[in-house]
């Protein structure tokens with residue numbers, strides 16, 4: 001039987017916000033659905049194995065600078081992966097690298113790899129606290145902690161509309177948005193990490209990846225317990241994010 | 251960076267409603283703290299107080315272990331016959347240090363102690379050092395911690411390295427830390443003394459010392475450094491620290507490689523400060539007198555008026571401290587409560603912690619109980635009860651059958667440790683280190 005192949009890029013340098021949790025959730029949900037799963041870690045200089053899902057995590061600017069050349073060399077492979085219907089999940093700093101440029105406040109700007117249609121500018125104000133945002137397929141709940149504003153290229157729009165919290169991807173009319181989706185590439189600032197708190201989102205990624213790989217994914221009922229806990233976490237976060245002053249402000 | 255004098259203010263709407271983390275200025279911009287002092291005090295008062303310590307001042311900096319190490323240094327110095335001033339647990343911001351000094355000062359502006367041992371918040375360490383002129387600065391470790399506050403871990407490293415240039419007698423640095431081991435000795439006014447654990451002990455520890463990877467130099471790991479104070483043996487709470495000439499055998503107040511490394515740091519710092527007056531017997535005696543610090547291996551009776559069952563509080567504040575405390579467990583706790591509330595804003599790091607040490611959790615509590623429960627469930631750890639309300643969780647823990655070990659283990663963040671202690675009737679014993 002063919003396995004669902006998950007690859008995490010730069011887990012040592014880009015993985016400061018529980019990013020391995022996203023990988024683990026994808027793997028566990030896929031296995032419970034009866035799929036075989038492989039997980040590979042790729043560091044700078046390593047070969048990129050064939051993948052169905054590629055996860056790129058969060059890290060500081062120095063880490064972005066140290067991996068960007070390696071990532072740029074992989075741009076054709078990542079583009080081909082997307083064209084095959086493959087999934088990319090990129091969070092925080094890793095997501096910023098996939099755009100055209102990262103404008104920084106001090107020091108030299110950093111050229112991204114230009115895979116996705118945005119540039120990101122680091123901002124003085126930090127956006128920290130719980131976030132809730134409505135995406136076409138469901139409600140995203142999590143924690144944001146970033147100082148970045150995405151500028152989308154013409155024709156591109158945010159993935160989700162923010163209903164509590166700040167978000168980093170504003171709509172053209174100024175409304176708060178969060179995330180970018182292009183094909184099956186998803187770029188977001190949402191931590192927590194994202195996938196344990198948003199089981200529907202994990203299932204969306206798995207269904208897309210499985211379908212592109214000629215497999216099928218169906219959520220297993222064995223996940224009822226953990227998803228029930230996640231529902232409790234979502235309810236607590238939504239309650240706090242919308243009814244209380246969000247935790248941190250500049 | 252030029253963040254000006256803006257700061258992050260964090261207002262936790264926690265049940266206790268007490269723990270307010272005071273605004274912090276981000277280093278590198280305008281100098282808010284000296285301004286704060288100038289506005290409120292005679293500008294030279296703090297410096298004058300500092301000059302009164304004939305054996306000088308020791309700063310303790312680090313992501314984890316500041317409180318423990320400050321306690322250790324203080325007790326070793328006391329065992330050498332010195333009168334020690336130290337700031338109360340957690341009062342490590344300038345306001346806390348200042349008010350502690352003022353509280354102890356006589357009207358003529360003198361604190362009646364030979365030496366001051368101060369736990370100092372990294373963000374203020376360099377500014378405070380400019381005023382207080384510490385002889386010895388200990389830099390314990392740089393771990394991924396409070397990203398919502400510091401943004402990037404390397405900035406915390408720079409804060410410590412910057413402060414270290416102000417020490418006049420010694421800089422005591424962790425050689426097992428990727429950032430700190432790369433300290434530029436030519437930038438310093440004082441010699442460096444490295445401390446650490448032997449390669450074997452670090453390798454035996456399930457997750458090493460959990461110090462942050464160096465993301466900027468091209469070498470994520472440590473620079474190779476010779477330790478002048480090295481933990482060479484560790485058995486429970488018994489520790490041997492090898493110094494250049496002698497080996498010191500110690501009993502530390504709580505289990506764990508990280509505490510043993512803190513002990514090596516404390517020993518190295520006192521040896522540097524006292525020079526020929528340093529004695530190994532007094533050092534061992536200092537450790538033997540130490541009681542476990544607040545929330546670090548401390549035992550509190552579970553039920554009032556009964557001593558048959560104790561609660562061991564284990565406090566964590568971030569991924570590294572949770573990991574190190576889990577690694578220090580001898581076996582899976584027989585009866586376990588885990589608690590996190592909004593005092594810990596971002597808990598993404600729960601997924602970076604390996605929870606294999608646990609075989610079940612009896613009660614998960616705190617405002618973030620369901621976030622923690624989700625993590626535990628993905629780790630395959632069975633949970634007895636998820637009860638976000640700490641008071642009801644404590645009632646449940648009290649109602650469970652008595653353990654054969656006579657001990658429950660409560661892993662708690664700082665805020666819920668305070669609440670948990672209060673619920674057990676031990677609330678207001680804020681531990682002064684004397």
Ligand SMILES: [Zn+2]
Nearest residue numbers: 314315508509
């Ligand atoms: Zn510690």
